[in-house]
Structures are given as C-alpha cells and as structure tokens.
Amino acid sequence: MTSLLQQFATAPTKAREGEILALGPWFHNLHLPDGAQTAPGHALGDFPAFKWRELAPALPHDLRGWTALDIGCNAGFYSFELAKRGAEVTGIDVEPLFLRQAEWAAREFGLADRVRFRQAQVYDLAHIGAQFDLVLFMGVFYHLRYPMLGLDIVAETVRRLLVFQTLTMPGTEVHPDTARYRSVDDRDDFLAPGWPRMAFLEHPFAGDETNWWAPNHAAVEAMLRSSGLRVTGRPAHEMYLCEPDPAAAVWPRGRGRAELLAATGCAWRAGGPPEGGA
Template sequence: MVDLRDGDWLDDNRANWNERVPVHLASGFYDSSPLRAAGSVLDPIVAAEIAELFPDGLDGKRVLHLQCHFGSDSLSLVNLGATVVGLDFSRPAVQEARRMAAELGVADRARFIEANIYDARHILPEPESFDLVFTTWGTIGWLPDVAEWARIVSWFVKPGGRFYFADGHPTAFVFDGDSAADGMPAFAYPYVSDEPDIIDDPGDYADDEAVLENSRTWEWMHPLGEVMAALREAGLRIDMFREHLQVPWRMYPVLVEKGSGMFGWADQQWLPLAYSLVAAHPAPDAAR
C-alpha cells in the first residue's frame, strides 16, 4: 500500500516538477502572451468542450483546477469569466501562478494553493462548492490511487456541477516512441499493473535541449475502466466520453504538427491519443 501523503514517490515527483518550472517558463511551449492580452491558452480540445459545456460562458462560475502547474489554464478560465482556485504540489509552480495572477491584475479571482492533491480536502475545506472541477493533461498518471482522486473530485463538485477531465489515452501510454529507430511507438509498459513504472528520464516535453537533474519519476497506468468506475463509485454520473486523435504535445516523435499546438498521426489513425469526459453531480431534484 502506497502512502498517499509521503514517500519516495511524492518526493521524486515533486522534485522533478519543481525543476521543470523554470524550464517551462523559458520555453515557447508555454507562451503566456495570450494571457497578457486577456485571452486563453486552452488547447483546441479543451477550449471547444468547455464552450460546449458552458454555452453561456463562465461568468459567475467557481472553478477548482487540480494539479494546475503554474496556472496557465487556470488564468485562461479566469479570463473567460470564472473565479478559480488552483492547487498544485510544486512550490515554484504555485509561486509563479500567484505572480502571474498579480501581473494580470486578477489576483482577486485567482487563488493558488500549494498542496499534495491527496490533502486537498484538509487544505481547502469547501465541500460541494464548485460549479466546475477541472483537470487536464498529464495529471492522474502521477497518482498512485485513482479511487481516492475520484472521491476528492466528487467532494468538491456541487449538486448540479460538473467535472471536466482530459488526458492522454491509456492505450497510447503503453507505447514508447523513443525506443524505435523509425519513431513509431513500440510496446513498453503494461496496460494493467498495480506497480508504478519508475522512470529515469532527464528530458522534458517542453524543451528538447533540457537535461533534468531530478530525473526519476514514479508513474502509474490507469485504464479507462478504472477511471470511469472510480468516478461512478464516488457518486458522479458520466455524461460525456470522447476519444481524440490529437494531443497538445508530441507524444511520439513520429507525430506531426496539426496546427494550434496539436500533434497527431500523419496518415493512418493508428490509435487514440487522448480522451476527455464530463461527469456530474446530479442536482437533488434530478436524483428523485
């Protein structure tokens, strides 16, 4: 049993993400100029689905962004009208998020908290208080217990509120594109495993030249069935599920640019690269 609040897995992953913060801030991958122009850096998948989910906009909506990194997407939601609480376990990331919120003049609508996600209910004791809980791209793979994650998500979603989630597809995560000479993905990780993959990789997706000193990470595979069962068992109703053939980073070397920061297959659509879902807490009268 993994200790969710302490241990090598948490120390190693936090050190890795702490070191990534200055790398990401210096890279073109995280371009903050749209935020400074009161715009959004949400990728096309997320932007379209959030607009679909809230056709009247986010004005007056209260959002909790879990595992928010340094808040670029959090501040995008603020620029779209929401009031946002962002949570991340990296102190440098949270410090940068707070700095950027102050620079943009939106600190009154963007609060950032440094915390392990598994401590969220103790750090932020506001049950059923958010219209939207939001989590996207490269999040649950760093977490050992997706059932507890789902309970935390559910605890914060108010009746009638929604949870929005987008991430790399677990079937795509069984492959490693760096291990083949032609760049095509090759089998590397099991789809079903109770054990973490402990990976020593000094590279970074946002900067091909980066060499990280804190290169050891602990990552877990969470199959689709596990994720959706965890959300349902936590009391949420799954209202939407979609698979996508593009992702907002070059998951494998063989993927090609598709525009707007997205990457996908050049010709044959070999397998889905991402998925998204919406889950809801039914309003009290809808549960009758």
C-alpha cells in the first residue's frame, strides 16, 4: 500500500497545477515525470495512454535510427513515446495551443533534442517532400474535408510503416466481389453489406463540426490499398498497420499522378502554370 508520505511526495503542488492549468485546456493526459498529469479528469479516461497500450506492442521497441512523423500530434503524447524508443520525431498540428503544450512538455520530459513541432496541415506535406520511416496518422482522417487527397499525400511520406486510425461505421463485413466488371446499371451491390462506403456527416457529430466522415471497415482497407499501402495488421479497433506496396498499380503513381500534383499545387511549382493560366 502506498504510504501517505509517498502520496504526498508525488502529489503536484498548487503552483504546479496552476502551471498546467494555464496551458490548458488539454486533450492529452500526459503523465509528467514528477507525477503530475495534464488532464486527469479526461472524459475518455486516461487518454491517449489506453490507445498507446493497444498500439505499443505492434511497433518496434527499438526505433533508434528511425525518423517518425506524428500527424495531428496534439500535445505530443505519441511523439514522446516514439522518442523514448529512440526515434527522431516531427509532430505537426494546426492548433497553436496544442503545439505550445507539446513544446512545453518536451522540455518537461527532457526530449526537446529528439522531437520538434511545427504548425502544418496534412495537405502541407505535399510541399515538404520528405519521407519518414514511421508515420502516425491517427484521429485525423475523419476531420478532413478532402479525405482521399489527404490519404494520398500521407501515403507518399511513408518509408516503412504507417499507423492509420479513424472513426468508422459499425461492422467489419467486406464484400467478396468488388472487383467484378459491372455495367453502368449494375449498382445493387453498392447497398450490399460490406461494400466500401463512407457516411458523410453534414452536421456536427459528437459536438464537433469538423467530424466529416465515417468510413466502414471495407472502405478503410480499400482506400489504403488505393493509396499504395498494404494492411499488415489490426492492433486494435479502428486501427490499421500498413506498409508501402511497391507493386501496387495505384492512382497517384499512375495516370492519376497529374491530378494529385494539380490538387496540391505541385504541378505549377514543378513546371509553371498550364498554358493560358495566370
């Protein structure tokens, strides 16, 4: 049983609680080295620690020599866990508050030399032109107004391993015959169980107006394949482990390459605007 003395020794002081509160509100409950926590009363529980416990066994324990990208890093929980395993980590997020929290926490953990944070959108990655050994793309996809574009961009940043997690529709069915040739009027299977589909969330879902999409399991796997990725594992519900599939004849690497470059503005940067353009 923990003694009262031990409890007192690890309890955060009022000043410490005030420091953490001043940086809030927090979405990540970070367990700081001195025993303090940033969001001990989180509505989801000890989040995202319970998610990490599901994912951690599926990742290499020794990440020395690996580079990692944490997309939508928030306050940096996953970034710090990867850095503790030896990775050099870049975290990106669109919210300045989260980035301030992450930079502060990096110093608290003594990891400021192994992690860096920057404000960026998923779509900005198309202009960075970098690849990372390990990419975390968790809790972001369903917030994207342009989800397939975002996934195609992310897929190009993955050198070895991608962790993909998204809000999904109920069910794990997969239609057995999506590849069969169909005429233009042969659409009944589109409504069959397990056909790849996404629910569009026009109105705020769970109080969040940026929750736009909820794909079913079949759609998640189909979209990952279409972006040139091969699903290698399912560490937990709504979580997919993937690796690049060089043999995949996917749209962004084939005739659709021009579309991806145009959608990201990279075509203009490479060769100037099309004839007649401004």
